[in-house]
Amino acid sequence: MNRVTLAFEKPIKELEDKIDELERMAHGGQIGIDSEITKLRIKADKLREEIFSRLDRWQMVQLARHPQRPYTLDYIKHISPNFIELHGDRLFRDDFAIVAGIGNWCNRRVAIIGQQKGRGTKENILRNFGMPHPEGYRKALRIMRLAEKFNMPLVTLIDTPGAYPGLGAEERGQASAIAENLYAMAELKIPSVAVVIGEGGSGGALALGVSDKVFMLQYSIYSVISPEGCASILWRDATKAQLAAEALRITAPDLHGFGLVDGIIEEPFGGAHNDPLAIAKSVESTVSRALDDLLGLEPENRIDLRIQKFGKMGQWIEK
Amino acid sequence: MAWFKRSQGLPEGPKKNIPDGVWVKCDSCGEILYRKELTRQGDVCPKCRHHFRIPSKAFIELLLDADTVKEFDANLTPSDPLQFKDTAKYADRITKSLAQSGLTDAIRCVSGSLSGHHVQLGVMDFGFMGGSVGAVVGEKLVRAIYRAADNQNALVTISCSGGMRMQEGLFSLMQMAKVSAALVRLSRAKQPYISIMANPTTGGTTASFAMLGDINIAEPRALICFAGPRVIKQTIGQDLPPGFQSSEFLLEKGFLDLIVERTQLKATLANLIGLLKGEPE
Ligand SMILES: [Zn+2]
Numbered sequence: 001m002n003r004v005t006l007a008f009e010k011p012i013k014e015l016e017d018k019i020d021e022l023e024r025m026a027h028g029g030q031i032g033i034d035s036e037i038t039k040l041r042i043k044a045d046k047l048r049e050e051i052f053s054r055l056d057r058w059q060m061v062q063l064a065r066h067p068q069r070p071y072t073l074d075y076i077k078h079i080s081p082n083f084i085e086l087h088g089d090r091l092f093r094d095d096f097a098i099v100a101g102i103g104n105w106c107n108r109r110v111a112i113i114g115q116q117k118g119r120g121t122k123e124n125i126l127r128n129f130g131m132p133h134p135e136g137y138r139k140a141l142r143i144m145r146l147a148e149k150f151n152m153p154l155v156t157l158i159d160t161p162g163a164y165p166g167l168g169a170e171e172r173g174q175a176s177a178i179a180e181n182l183y184a185m186a187e188l189k190i191p192s193v194a195v196v197i198g199e200g201g202s203g204g205a206l207a208l209g210v211s212d213k214v215f216m217l218q219y220s221i222y223s224v225i226s227p228e229g230c231a232s233i234l235w236r237d238a239t240k241a242q243l244a245a246e247a248l249r250i251t252a253p254d255l256h257g258f259g260l261v262d263g264i265i266e267e268p269f270g271g272a273h274n275d276p277l278a279i280a281k282s283v284e285s286t287v288s289r290a291l292d293d294l295l296g297l298e299p300e301n302r303i304d305l306r307i308q309k310f311g312k313m314g315q316w317i318e319k
Numbered sequence: 320m321a322w323f324k325r326s327q328g329l330p331e332g333p334k335k336n337i338p339d340g341v342w343v344k345c346d347s348c349g350e351i352l353y354r355k356e357l358t359r360q361g362d363v364c365p366k367c368r369h370h371f372r373i374p375s376k377a378f379i380e381l382l383l384d385a386d387t388v389k390e391f392d393a394n395l396t397p398s399d400p401l402q403f404k405d406t407a408k409y410a411d412r413i414t415k416s417l418a419q420s421g422l423t424d425a426i427r428c429v430s431g432s433l434s435g436h437h438v439q440l441g442v443m444d445f446g447f448m449g450g451s452v453g454a455v456v457g458e459k460l461v462r463a464i465y466r467a468a469d470n471q472n473a474l475v476t477i478s479c480s481g482g483m484r485m486q487e488g489l490f491s492l493m494q495m496a497k498v499s500a501a502l503v504r505l506s507r508a509k510q511p512y513i514s515i516m517a518n519p520t521t522g523g524t525t526a527s528f529a530m531l532g533d534i535n536i537a538e539p540r541a542l543i544c545f546a547g548p549r550v551i552k553q554t555i556g557q558d559l560p561p562g563f564q565s566s567e568f569l570l571e572k573g574f575l576d577l578i579v580e581r582t583q584l585k586a587t588l589a590n591l592i593g594l595l596k597g598e599p600e
Binding site for chain 1: 394395396397398400401403404405406453454455457458461483485487488489490491492493494495496497499500501502503504506522523525526527528529530531543544545546550551553554555557559563564572573574
């Protein structure tokens with residue numbers, strides 16, 4: 001698979017292409033270019049380090065939405081080989097924008113639920129670009145209850161542009177479905193850990209995110225509204241998304257700094273898509289450690305701490 | 320925390336939704352109405368039953384006995400944790416809204432007697448930044464929920480809101496989780512939560528506490544939705560059928576218990592609370 005190059009990665013790509021070219025020449029018998037290749041490699045690494053050390057928020061948005069970024073099923077494949085996907089909300093239909101099921105996570109039984117984006121047009125249509133309908137959230141709720149019944153911790157992987165805004169979604173109660181999940185997650189007796197792996201798009205993300213511990217991948221984003229949506233409302237111009245991304249402070253370091261998420265999971269150099277296995281290992285161990293800690297608490301204590309944690313969120317002036 | 324002095328009544332809220340003056344034209348049917356008569360009818364058009372948008376103060380006066388009303392947390396005002404700036408600074412928008420609305424944020428939380436039932440009541444105010452939910456609204460609601468749980472009171476909220484306040488970024492989104500989680504405590508205290516939705520109730524407000532009532536009530540012909548008509552049109556390029564996302568539509572689809580006219584609201588609430596709590600009126 002050819003790597004997709006983001007606009008800000010172009011200078012790195014150009015150097016890499018040059019290296020490839022020289023390597024071909026070296027294979028072709030041309031001598032004396034090995035040292036040239038080494039020099040260029042060092043230069044490319046330096047450049048990448050430089051670019052990635054001062055990414056702006058809009059560039060992080062591009063990484064969070066990278067078409068080759070690992071999605072929920074990629075994590076499940078690497079982390080939980082005995083995972084069994086379970087389907088349907090038992091009310092309306094199965095929503096492919098949410099994957100839910102049970103399996104092992106580091107030798108512990110868990111339920112895993114996450115939004116699922118598609119690769120390519122065909123799968124994206126099937127997955128609705130990772131934008132769930134109410135039945136998706138109701139399927140998630142059904143599996144949360146199942147997990148609670150059989151005392152399995154809950155792991156959620158968050159990756160959605162948002163809950164789908166459409167006629168069918170409204171008609172079948174998108175608002176109600178999200179609200180019910182917020183409430184249900186707050187009172188789950190099992191421990192819960194959420195990881196924002198890509199896009200945390202508003203209420204559609206939060207509906208899987210009222211968890212004991214919430215982590216964000218280094219280049220994931222989490223926002224009350226998409227930068228484009230915010231720009232079209234406040235600037236009356238969707239092309240001002242870059243400004244909106246800055247203003248909204250939607251990156252992992254921003255939100256960890258505000259105390260709104262519990263931790264950041266560092267990504268492989270250049271982003272999660274550069275080493276899906278490595279990022280899966282990091283997610284696996286971070287979640288596993290968090291579950292270890294959480295399982296040391298009594299369920300009622302966990303629920304209290306969860307309610308308190310979200311209860312503290314927000315700043316105001318009180319005179 | 321401040322007691323209301325009987326002689327002064329509640330502090331003034333926004334009035335610009337209903338033009339002052341002797342005569343008022345109905346937004347819906349165009350009928351010319353006598354201002355005083357309209358107010359006496361709860362700001363409901365006698366001809367077409369259109370419910371005019373009213374400020375929090377008017378709802379409180381409509382529902383609670385004036386001499387029992389006690390307001391809470393009126394000393395909370397918004398802060399600007401993101402130092403947010405779009406075409407204007409959020410800090411400036413706050414200053415302007417505080418001055419223009421006479422409110423401290425988009426909700427007023429009070430306790431008082433509703434036909435003999437002591438209740439905690441949170442009423443949102445569209446007059447403050449479109450009734451958007453930021454940290455002040457979230458915190459005031461949570462405190463109201465805990466007061467209800469601790470004092471064994473029913474909780475009533477009236478939503479009138481354009482959704483989450485994006486100038487507070489993820490802080491505002493988290494208010495959905497914060498308030499919803501607090502409702503777990505109320506439920507465990509076995510106290511009723513009655514959610515009333517006025518026009519409009521949209522976005523994250525609908526997708527959290529507004530839809531989580533033990534009883535969900537709407538005023539007639541209110542717009543109630545997750546994604547508003549404009550967002551849907553932008554996304555799928557489709558106009559919505561007439562009446563889509565109206566109270567009546569939501570009742571038909573099964574997301575509301577009742578649609579109640581404003582003039583009947585107090586009596587209906589009294590009856591519901593009495594039944595749910597097993598308290599005689
Ligand atoms: Zn009328």
